[in-house]
Every structure is written in structure tokens, then in C-alpha cells.
Amino acid sequence: MKQFSPFLLLSFASANELAMKPPMGWRSWNLFGENVSQSLLESIMDHMVSRTRSVDGVPTSLCDLGYCDVGLDDNWQACGSYSDSHIPLNFHDEEGTPQINFDLFPDMKSMTDYAHSLGLTAGWYGNNCICREHFTHDRRFYEGDVKMFIDLGFDGWKLDGCGSKLDLQLYDELLTAAGVEAVVENCHWGMRIAPPFEPTLDWCPWNFFRTSGDVRANYASIMGNLKSTYKYADSLLSRPGCWSYPDMLEVGCSDGPGGDIDKGLTSEESRSHFGAWSIISSPLVLGMDVRNATVMDAVWDVVANKEAIAINQAWYGHAGGPFKSSTDRFTTLSDVNPAEVDSGVLKHRGLKEYEEALKETGSFRTPDWQYLYKPLSDDGSKFAVLLMNSRDEAADLVLDFTDIPNFKGGQVSVRDVWERKDVGDFEGSMTVNVKSHDAAFFTVSVV
């Protein structure tokens, strides 16, 4: 197993030292789509810090668990507010200043002040998709964005891939020149104005980068987006300050902007999704309606699992990824009609791999079962392991400990992350029955 060497950080281009652990928070798109407003965001903020639920008997808020960034997504802008023959449907004025939809967001600065007063950070959203701009990539538009980002007091920024402002290096230079540190999400799906299109070992002017098209609230989408991160872990391109990101969490989300494709996840699928995002060190960005007690009761034990979160936040040289999978492929997603993907609201978002897979086969093919791991020590003595079953029926999955990369051998003690209980000591292998679309989540420690 290759290990990420911290001294490489010395030549890391990104000036900020933020996001040394995968960022955690909430963002509006997965559930609310275009239906955002200042009042919605502020009431979400209230619920991120309210301690109405408990962990181990202690009243605990989502922010107490680490989910402290609340981010806005698309549709805050006054679409078409400025227009001429060169820049139709623009929402920047001639000087490059973005125009806010004041009906929805009467005072964005007071919204970010409100976040800060609650101990939260606030995320903005740029290079928009709704009312995206195809021609406004002169430097003054970047400068206008950066000035407003600073004036409004935002802490982080999701820079989407729909408009023409794809120069993240320039955003980084402008922020750095202004002395501002911001957590930046590169949501360009590998697009830039010039190569390199992806991070290299010594260059990454953002803190996390999208590896796939948009995730949707169905199992096939989750599995497709998960797979898109694998190459980055093994090439050590997902690491502190520059994490690969298969998109926001769909736990607790259904009936979002994807329509029928957002049918929602079962409880088994929800924990597979959360377990997978945790073990590959993905940023954990919730999207569900945190104001809804029914939803929160259903997902609380998953998203508030401190042991899963600790695995996500740990760093021992490898971001986490697959180490074994069946050669048999299981075809899933037969219940989604590819035509819906083509014609739906999602089309302009570029679903890439997921969409292509749908077009090819009408379904997404994923291994029957696959095992993921992440090291939890430097010496091969502790790991997290996720055993995923994608079949339509339960399966006995056998974990041979010597298959885990860098495992130093010997007797191990196994702990169930979901149950937060020790399972016992094992030597050689263990077998676990995993329900359809569920995932067993363990830590394995040499005794």
C-alpha cells in the first residue's frame, strides 16, 4: 500500500491549511433544489445547533458532532438581472458584481452573521448552474465574486461547473491576495480552462473536489458515485486539504430535485451510503430536512454515529478504498427509466458516469459484494472495514484478514461500528451475514 507522505505538503500549492480533515456540514441542493431562501437557511442553522437529540445520553447537536458548516447552493442569484447582447441572462453587472435575488435573500450578510453567532460557518455557491453564464469569464467577474464573498462574510465556497468561470487557480490567487482563507469545493467534475484537470501530488488550489456527476437518492447512484473516488485514493490524490468527494449525502433525502430518481434510500441503503462516505474520507455534507423530526429520528443513529465519524476524520496515510470485490457484477437500477434522466431537471447538470451507464444498459452494474478499508494506524495494526452487499438478497460475506492491505497479521479484535459493540477476537477470517444493500462496518485491531 502506498502511503501519503506529509512532507509532500511542503510543495502543496493550495496556500490555505484548511480542511485538514474531511469537512462536515449541510448544503441545500439534494433536498431543496432551487427552493432556497434566507429564512430556510436560517432555520436550518437553528436546527444544526439545537440539542434535541442525544448521543450516549448527552444532548448533542449536529454541530457538536462536527457538522458545523451550512452552505447555500444554487438559486440565490437575481437571474437575468443584467443583460446585453454579449452576456444574456447575466446576474453580474458590467463591473462584475453578482446580483442577489433580494426577494429570497433580503440580507445575506445578516445570514452569515447569524451563522457565526451560532458557532457555525457559512458556505456560498458560485459559477452557478441555474442561470449559468457562458461568456462572463473576464477577470473582473472573478474579482466581483471574490469581493462579494469577502464582503458577505462567507467562510467556504462551492464553485460549480456550469458557468464559464472554471479557473480555480485564479480564484485561489485572488483570495490569497486578499488575505482570505476559504474552504473551496471544486465542483467542476474535472473541467478547467487548462490542464491539469485534476489535482496532482503537489498542486491542488481547492480543499475538496467532486469526482462524479450529481448524486441522487437511490442506491445505484450512490454506488456509481462511490466508485468514482477509487482511483484517487490509490494514487494518493485524496488527502488532507484536498479530498476527493462523490457529492453530498442523500441520507434522509427523498423527493428532491431529481423527481422519481430521488425515490429515497432504505435504512440499509442509508447506512451503506454513510459508511462508504465515512470510510473513503469523503467530506460529510448532509442534505436532509433537519427541521423534520420524523426524518431526524429515522437517520439520527446513522449520522450521529461517533465511531463512523471518527473513522472518516482519521488520517493514517491513505484515504480509504476498495481492496476486494466479487468478479460477478450485479445489475441494479432496473426500476429507473433512462429517459427520465435524459429529460429531467438533471440533464444540464451532467451526470457523466451515471448517465452514461444508464444509456448503455438502462441500469448500473456494480460488484455483487465489495470490501472497503481505511488504515487507522501507521503500523498495520488497526483498520476500518466496510463489507457491502449490493445483491437483492442477504449474503454471507467472508473477510479474510490477510486480504486487508498492509495487515501485519495475528489475532484481531473486531468491533461493530454500527452497534458500537465489540464482536470478539478472531484469527484468519470471519463471516458475517449482510442484508441486501446493507454494509457491515467494523474496526479490526491486532491484539
Ligand SMILES: *[C@@H]1O[C@H](CO)[C@@H](O)[C@H](O)[C@H]1NC(C)=O
Ligand atoms: C420547489 O417548489 C415548487 C413549488 O412549491 C415545487 O413544485 C417543487 O417540487 C419544489 N422543488 C423541490 C426540489 O422541492
Ligand SMILES: *[C@@H]1O[C@H](CO)[C@@H](O)[C@H](O)[C@H]1NC(C)=O
Ligand atoms: C417530514 O418527513 C416525513 C417523511 O418524509 C413527511 O412525510 C412529512 O410530510 C414531513 N413533514 C414536514 C412538516 O415536512
